[in-house]
Amino acid sequence: MFAYAARRLLTVLVTLFAASIIIFAVLQVIPGDPARLMLGINATDDAVANLREQLGLNAPVYARYFNWLADMARGDFGVSYTYSAPVRELVGERIVVSLPLAILALTLSTLVAIPVGIFTAARHGTATDTAAMAATQFGIAIPNFWFALLLVYIFAITLRWVPAGGFPGWEDGVLPGLRALILPAIALALPQAAILSRVTRSALLETMREDYIRTARAKGLPQRRVLWHHALRNALIPVLTIMGLQFAFLLAGTIIIENVFYLPGLGQLVFQAIQRLDLIVVQSVVILLVGAVITVNFFVDLAYAWADPRLRHRTQ
Amino acid sequence: MTTRFAVLGAITASLLATSAVLAARTDLAIGMVLEPPHLDPTAGAAAAIDEVVYANVFEGLTRIGRDGSVQPALAETWTIADDGLTYTFNLRDGATFHDGTALDAGDVVFSLDRARGDETTNAQKTLFEAIASVEATNDDTVVVTLSRPQGSFLYNMGWGDAVIVAPESADDNKENPVGTGPFKFTNWAKGSAVQLDRYDGYWGEAPALETVTFRFIPDAAAATSAMLAGDVQAFPNLPAPESIPVFEADTRFNVVIGSTEGETILSTNNAKPPFDNLKVRQALAHAIDRQAIIDGAMFGLGTPIGTHFAPHHPAYVELVETYEYDPEKSKALLAEAGFADGIKGTLKLPPPSYARRGGEIIASQLREVGIDMEIVPVEWGQWLEQVFKAKDYDLTIVSHTEPNDIGIYARDDYYFQYANADFNAVMEELDSTANEGRRYELFRKAQEIITNDAVNGYLFQLAKNGVWDAKLEGMWENSPVQANDVTGVRWVD
Numbered sequence: 001m002f003a004y005a006a007r008r009l010l011t012v013l014v015t016l017f018a019a020s021i022i023i024f025a026v027l028q029v030i031p032g033d034p035a036r037l038m039l040g041i042n043a044t045d046d047a048v049a050n051l052r053e054q055l056g057l058n059a060p061v062y063a064r065y066f067n068w069l070a071d072m073a074r075g076d077f078g079v080s081y082t083y084s085a086p087v088r089e090l091v092g093e094r095i096v097v098s099l100p101l102a103i104l105a106l107t108l109s110t111l112v113a114i115p116v117g118i119f120t121a122a123r124h125g126t127a128t129d130t131a132a133m134a135a136t137q138f139g140i141a142i143p144n145f146w147f148a149l150l151l152v153y154i155f156a157i158t159l160r161w162v163p164a165g166g167f168p169g170w171e172d173g174v175l176p177g178l179r180a181l182i183l184p185a186i187a188l189a190l191p192q193a194a195i196l197s198r199v200t201r202s203a204l205l206e207t208m209r210e211d212y213i214r215t216a217r218a219k220g221l222p223q224r225r226v227l228w229h230h231a232l233r234n235a236l237i238p239v240l241t242i243m244g245l246q247f248a249f250l251l252a253g254t255i256i257i258e259n260v261f262y263l264p265g266l267g268q269l270v271f272q273a274i275q276r277l278d279l280i281v282v283q284s285v286v287i288l289l290v291g292a293v294i295t296v297n298f299f300v301d302l303a304y305a306w307a308d309p310r311l312r313h314r315t316q
Numbered sequence: 317m318t319t320r321f322a323v324l325g326a327i328t329a330s331l332l333a334t335s336a337v338l339a340a341r342t343d344l345a346i347g348m349v350l351e352p353p354h355l356d357p358t359a360g361a362a363a364a365i366d367e368v369v370y371a372n373v374f375e376g377l378t379r380i381g382r383d384g385s386v387q388p389a390l391a392e393t394w395t396i397a398d399d400g401l402t403y404t405f406n407l408r409d410g411a412t413f414h415d416g417t418a419l420d421a422g423d424v425v426f427s428l429d430r431a432r433g434d435e436t437t438n439a440q441k442t443l444f445e446a447i448a449s450v451e452a453t454n455d456d457t458v459v460v461t462l463s464r465p466q467g468s469f470l471y472n473m474g475w476g477d478a479v480i481v482a483p484e485s486a487d488d489n490k491e492n493p494v495g496t497g498p499f500k501f502t503n504w505a506k507g508s509a510v511q512l513d514r515y516d517g518y519w520g521e522a523p524a525l526e527t528v529t530f531r532f533i534p535d536a537a538a539a540t541s542a543m544l545a546g547d548v549q550a551f552p553n554l555p556a557p558e559s560i561p562v563f564e565a566d567t568r569f570n571v572v573i574g575s576t577e578g579e580t581i582l583s584t585n586n587a588k589p590p591f592d593n594l595k596v597r598q599a600l601a602h603a604i605d606r607q608a609i610i611d612g613a614m615f616g617l618g619t620p621i622g623t624h625f626a627p628h629h630p631a632y633v634e635l636v637e638t639y640e641y642d643p644e645k646s647k648a649l650l651a652e653a654g655f656a657d658g659i660k661g662t663l664k665l666p667p668p669s670y671a672r673r674g675g676e677i678i679a680s681q682l683r684e685v686g687i688d689m690e691i692v693p694v695e696w697g698q699w700l701e702q703v704f705k706a707k708d709y710d711l712t713i714v715s716h717t718e719p720n721d722i723g724i725y726a727r728d729d730y731y732f733q734y735a736n737a738d739f740n741a742v743m744e745e746l747d748s749t750a751n752e753g754r755r756y757e758l759f760r761k762a763q764e765i766i767t768n769d770a771v772n773g774y775l776f777q778l779a780k781n782g783v784w785d786a787k788l789e790g791m792w793e794n795s796p797v798q799a800n801d802v803t804g805v806r807w808v809d
Contacts, residue, residue, distance in 0.1 A: 032697020033705075038353060039439040040361025041704055041731075042718060051359075051437040082353030083506060084490045093506055149537055156545040164545035165538050166531060167508055259535040262542070264507025272507070275667075276353060277697045 102250035117200025139194030244300035354490035374495035384796030400465035421452030524806035550784035582773030587733035595653035601639035613673035658686030661710035
């Protein structure tokens with residue numbers, strides 16, 4: 001298990017380094033001068049030049065790249081050009097929105113999807129199964145921003161149970177924060193739950209066809225015991241894979257839902273920074289997100305090894 | 317299940333009822349589309365900065381009022397010497413910064429020298445161009461000497477870029493703005509909201525509101541929802557013109573369509589063939605159906621303009637009819653200019669909807685007369701680089717939102733690439749004229765020159781789609797400066 005983990009960890013570091021080069025290079029190609037963008041079309045050239053100097057944009061490209069790497073190694077992710085606040089602080093403010101939102105959405109979708117998946121797999125081929133699968137098809141097909149607008153219309157505008165958007169912060173307590181996150185979490189969870197329940201169902205059905213399941217059945221084990229004890233654990237690998245991907249997406253890819261609910265999340269931070277050519281924010285946040293995604297995958301890999309002991313020994 | 321929902325509903329309703337019973341609210345949440353990049357109006361061009369802090373947090377020597385007039389602010393009175401070169405400003409008694417320090421003449425000298433100095437990052441350095449020196453003669457008096465008479469000097473001092481800051485706090489104003497206004501900065505939840513609270517040490521009349529929160533909601537549908545749900549009680553410029561009828565039909569809201577300083581124009585590269593040909597530019601002008609653009613791109617909100625000047629300004633000249641919509645005339649002009657076979661080129665469109673939606677309509681109108689423009693969407697960064705700086709474009713659509721900015725046509729290296737000695741002479745005279753009657757005359761002359769030269773395609777003045785709670789009084793109808801001045805806003809009944 002240890003050697004397996006160490007190998008995975010090395011891959012993580014190499015991937016991060018490669019990502020940093022790609023991110024930095026791509027941002028150098030984006031046309032536009034951040035200083036000119038901040039000062040606008042009426043600004044004089046000398047004022048723009050002063051700001052460029054202040055922001056440290058006049059240093060050569062390679063120097064800026066290595067400074068960035070060196071700073072990051074010390075835990076310093078730079079200072080935003082526009083906000084003039086440390087990127088670490090900006091990310092910190094956003095992560096307290098994005099992380100709970102991602103966890104809430106993933107929890108909701110898992111709580112719905114796994115039971116639905118098992119239930120439909122157990123009743124494979126019945127009318128219930130067909131109806132449930134049609135419902136999941138519907139869940140995947142609905143655009144989540146549209147579903148979000150629908151939720152806002154019902155629960156915020158008509159019933160006024162929750163705010164239409166925004167995030168009050170956690171200082172006022174957990175409840176106002178959760179109230180602000182519940183609609184976006186539901187909107188995010190719906191398509192994820194639909195996908196996850198289909199994956200769970202088909203993975204279970206696949207496993208149920210394996211020889212060892214037939215053996216278990218032949219031994220005279222009841223259907224329920226076969227499903228829960230023998231099939232489920234082996235069906236978990238594809239389910240975990242999808243959950244890992246979904247969590248990474250929920251952490252950073254929720255910009256559309258953040259927009260609908262005007263939530264100050266990580267997606268919004270990156271999106272806004274790109275529009276404003278706040279390159280230091282873009283590159284630092286993106287590398288952090290890459291790091292997060294790789295870390296999640298790393299843990300998913302470890303979970304595979306837990307779920308399927310054969311993986312631990314395969315390449316040894 | 318139904319019962320539980322009913323109970324929850326009853327609780328929510330009673331909570332709402334309690335808050336309604338409390339008379340005369342003193343809090344206000346205002347919706348804005350863009351979040352300011354930072355909060356220092358002396359170091360950035362973003363309109364969103366002024367839309368939070370102008371008049372609320374920061375004040376200048378003078379200020380621009382809701383009707384666009386110049387009013388005293390930190391300078392209570394002033395005298396202008398006969399030669400028009402020396403301005404003596406008498407500062408307010410009792411004006412203090414939010415950190416408690418008193419405003420004195422030294423702060424004014426510091427602020428103006430900082431804005432015009434070599435190290436400046438002021439986005440409007442040209443406002444201070446005419447200043448030769450700034451001196452404090454005593455604690456309450458500042459003498460500004462100009463190198464040449466400048467008719468717009470007092471107006472210039474009313475811009476957000478010319479506000480007075482304190483040497484001790486100036487460097488931190490981006491994150492923690494410290495001004496002299498009736499509201500002090502309290503908190504900025506980045507990506508979400510800025511909160512201002514009433515400043516008890518304010519020199520002037522105390523505002524009715526105690527807490528003002530600016531919430532940033534970029535999405536049009538979300539902005540509409542936030543207003544309908546009551547999360548914000550005012551949207552001075554709602555980004556969703558399509559939902560204006562919803563608010564008009566609802567008695568809880570006031571809809572006030574006002575005007576901005578944004579002249580939306582089809583900017584033309586006057587130095588690049590074939591657009592260097594006056595006949596071609598006139599053909600462009602005749603090919604444009606302004607009302608169709610306003611209806612199609614702006615849901616009918618916006619005033620057609622025939623020149624680069626705000627229609628609500630007293631010196632505005634109605635020149636819309638100079639080039640009426642006439643495709644046949646347009647084709648004839650093109651033929652006269654030697655382009656009977658048509659013209660090909662590019663139309664670069666920055667992100668705002670007036671440009672992207674309007675551009676599609678303009679391109680199809682131009683195609684009718686044989687001008688075939690390829691649409692190229694660009695981000696603002698690209699626009700500044702390619703269009704503004706490198707002048708690598710044929711046509712583009714931009715709203716010029718600075719107030720009274722017809723002077724840009726006198727800059728020969730500006731991205732229009734327009735050069736006309738007669739126009740420049742008018743601007744030079746205007747710059748040194750203080751007499752209002754004569755200034756208006758010159759403004760009119762300037763408008764006629766650029767319209768006759770068909771420098772750009774003049775489309776429409778951007779509307780300000782104001783929506784706010786019907787019980788709210790004192791919101792600005794127009795925006796003569798980019799500001800959401802809430803100092804005079806109050807809740808009634």
